[in-house]
Amino acid sequence: MEAGTLVEWEKHPGDAVKRGDIVAVVETDKGAIEVEIFVDGTMGKQLVALGTKVPVGTPLAEIEGAEEEKPEISVKVMKPAAAAVVAPPAPTAEEGVRASPAARKHAAEKGIALASVKGTGAGGSIVLHDVEQAAGAAPHRGLDLTKMRQAIAAAMARSKREIPHYYLAHDIDMNAALAWLEQTNAPRLPDARLLPAVMMLKAVALAARKYQAVNGFYDSAKGFTPAKDIHIGAAVAIRGGGLVSPAIHDCDRLSLDQLMDKLRDLVARAREGRLRSSELSDGTITVSSLGERGVESLYGIIYPPQVAIVGFGAIMRKPAAIEKNIAIRPMMTATLAGDHRVSDGHLGARFLREIDTLLQEPAKL
């Protein structure tokens, strides 16, 4: 991601803002990204006009009253061409409708009553995409699959060119994990139930805490830097093609219920093309699963500058040796692709074994 186009302001000069608030939306080759703020304060002057394409790191606005001196919002997103002018609010009849400025501007241009548009933004607010759909324009979902494919191609080609991968596989008996999950989910209503995926994410996070050589970044000048936190990039397939790996922050410190909420939210926003800037840049290790498509084992390509990717295959009922007997057990193959500049197969094997061990005691996850 080298540049992006500012398409919406979510906050305006004079608005109080706090850490974590979404202040703008920028379109990039990874889809639309919600730009977060990392300080508390008041929105000051906006430095970039809607419709302007800017390079990564360009300050978008000033924040007043923050502790840091002259803090700015920037985006990991060319020289401004003809800067678009933000239109004034739509007519008074539309004032009771929650809509973004870009949506109001486009609705006014197209003569569309905002009250007739179904909002898909936060809290049901109307965003640009909703108005474009209402106008019968080509669907604009914040996702350009052609650009996304180019971005994937660039990252994966770089990975295969630069990273000396090694691969390991380890079969895990999922009997205990599935039994615990069934028991846990039984009394719960559907929206509170857990999926096996969250157990796997948590197990990977806890194992990565113990084996730090799989969690961090490699730079050819500096070498390996272990990450302080564990932010798992969860590979999310986009229907129609494409893939993103947004990060779930601090996976090792989240409960399974919290992880489930995060995963549900992240997948929904990934498919809508509404991820946050930090989610696309903060991943410290990636987890991918193709088990639901019947794939027995998945050997991933490391997402640089990360140094490892864990793959999970399908949970399949197979004959397995249990002490001196053979039993049919739900088995799953976990794989690791590791960066040989940072770790060796020996450490990788212990890391996979740790994931296995953790999944045998699911109540402790």
Next chain:
Amino acid sequence: MNREQARALIIAELGNIAPETDAGQIDAKADLREALDIDSLDFLNFIAALHKKTGVNVPESDYRKLLTLDGAVTYLAEKAK
């Protein structure tokens, strides 16, 4: 709830889950997961949406009964009064 009402609700909810697809056009006996390219999280969201709209709490042991459009219609029409 009759079958027509159940079918309309199910197609609407599947449309919310996988808006890129046309749930109304799929083979009524096809596996929804394959026909709509939905995963276990989508399916769980679908079950949760049915619960929210009808009050029908589908236990995990019954998920397999809702894997086709026909199956889901039959199930919902029977359970939602």
